[in-house]
Amino acid sequence: MYGLAMLSLGALFSAVRIPGRLVQAVAVSTDPQDIDAVLEEALQGGPVICDVRGPRYYALVPPSVPRTWREAVEDWQSQEVECLGSGTYLGVPVLDAVDFPRRGNGSYWAVPMASAGSLCRPLSVARLVAAGVHALDEARALWPTDAPLTPRLASGTAVASAHENGPPFGVNEGPGPC
Numbered sequence: 221m222y223g224l225a226m227l228s229l230g231a232l233f234s235a236v237r238i239p240g241r242l243v244q245a246v247a248v249s250t251d252p253q254d255i256d257a258v259l260e261e262a263l264q265g266g267p268v269i270c271d272v273r274g275p276r277y278y279a280l281v282p283p284s285v286p287r288t289w290r291e292a293v294e295d296w297q298s299q300e301v302e303c304l305g306s307g308t309y310l311g312v313p314v315l316d317a318v319d320f321p322r323r324g325n326g327s328y329w330a331v332p333m334a335s336a337g338s339l340c341r342p343l344s345v346a347r348l349v350a351a352g353v354h355a356l357d358e359a360r361a362l363w364p365t366d367a368p369l370t371p372r373l374a375s376g377t378a379v380a381s382a383h384e385n386g387p388p389f390g391v392n393e394g395p396g397p398c
Contacts, residue, residue, distance in 0.1 A: 224311035224312060225314070230308070241367070272369060282342065
């Protein structure tokens with residue numbers, strides 16, 4: 221299991237907590253490699269932490285996002301999306317924790333931080349959340365809850381996957397709520 225550092229949010233960065241079911245619905249998978257690849261593309265390489273328990277994803281964003289996104293976040297509360305800022309601490313994995321932990325329930329960098337200070341673009345995060353909400357509305361039966369992450373076996377076959385047709389909604393489409 222990887223170690224975590226508890227960092228105070230709101231000064232250097234904040235985080236948007238996204239429940240696993242929204243990200244899984246966009247990725248149309250529960251495989252961490254598939255999900256991580258979708259996150260990297262959708263968020264243009266912006267850093268994302270995965271807490272395997274839940275699972276939950278934390279997109280690191282500029283510190284102003286909790287203040288400027290107040291209305292959008294209120295709309296997303298029913299989906300359990302939350303902006304975390306001042307007064308909140310986030311467990312941040314060590315920098316080399318970049319792979320899904322095969323044992324335990326640790327956290328890892330689903331999308332590693334490219335350089336100090338690099339963050340997710342708020343509009344990209346908004347589009348990802350909107351795509352997840354849309355995909356979930358279209359396929360609620362496939363994603364009723366946050367499914368556990370299921371990595372591929374060594375043979376390359378997936379342990380579990382919703383279906384093979386690819387994402388039902390592109391994360392780069394639509395204006396997003398911002």
